[in-house]
Amino acid sequence: DTEVTQTPKHLVMGMTNKKSLKCEQHMGHRAMYWYKQKAKKPPELMFVYSYEKLSINESVPSRFSPECPNSSLLNLHLHALQPEDSALYLCASSQQYGGRTDTQYFGPGTRLTVL
Amino acid sequence: EDQVTQSPEALRLQEGESSSLNCSYTVSGLRGLFWYRQDPGKGPEFLFTLYSAGEEKEKERLKATLTKKESFLHITAPKPEDSATYLCAVPTSGTYKYIFGTGTRLKVLA
Numbered sequence: 001d002t003e004v005t006q007t008p009k010h011l012v013m014g015m016t017n018k019k020s021l022k023c024e025q026h027m028g029h030r031a032m033y034w035y036k037q038k039a040k041k042p043p044e045l046m047f048v049y050s051y052e053k054l055s056i057n058e059s060v061p062s063r064f065s066p067e068c069p070n071s072s073l074l075n076l077h078l079h080a081l082q083p084e085d086s087a088l089y090l091c092a093s094s095q096q097y098g099g100r101t102d103t104q105y106f107g108p109g110t111r112l113t114v115l
Numbered sequence: 116e117d118q119v120t121q122s123p124e125a126l127r128l129q130e131g132e133s134s135s136l137n138c139s140y141t142v143s144g145l146r147g148l149f150w151y152r153q154d155p156g157k158g159p160e161f162l163f164t165l166y167s168a169g170e171e172k173e174k175e176r177l178k179a180t181l182t183k184k185e186s187f188l189h190i191t192a193p194k195p196e197d198s199a200t201y202l203c204a205v206p207t208s209g210t211y212k213y214i215f216g217t218g219t220r221l222k223v224l225a
Binding site: 004006041042043045048056058088090092097098099100102103104105106107108109111 | 146147149151156157158159160161164166202204206210211212213215216217218
């Protein structure tokens, strides 16, 4: 089973709202990732968590706040977003971060629209 | 500078018409090359991982190969359901993170 789940599937929010995206995997993976993908572009890495600790932050604006409560869950808290933040947000997980067990498995994504 | 380039950008095939997609990479010390399929509005679906030049992997109508400079995804007798964007990715030379190519949008016509 290589399933990563994400909720919600779609989210519409205003620029003053606070919302959260959720990601879950039960494959025993110890690395989890957030990506942002704009239309007809490849995914762009935002954050990497390894063993529940933040390993990479790709200079993402502070209006995006990641959280990894345990090894199965990954959240992305959103606050005061801009319309240009509208995109498909993808969560991924891999057995380990780096090395030959780093094949990343992606969730279905959350389509975010900021009004 | 690490770089991944995919070609062609878009490809239209008739059902049954075999072809190949290309992924060229420039990284120091390849630590794997990954192929994904992505349907519109959905997350990438993992297809293959290749680690060494000369390595080949197959799955149904797809076959991935790897050389020291590029990878090919061969599609044999494609069907309309193979229509998707195909992405390749390689880890960067420094901090371990994927660089994705811009993808090949494949359309297979019945």
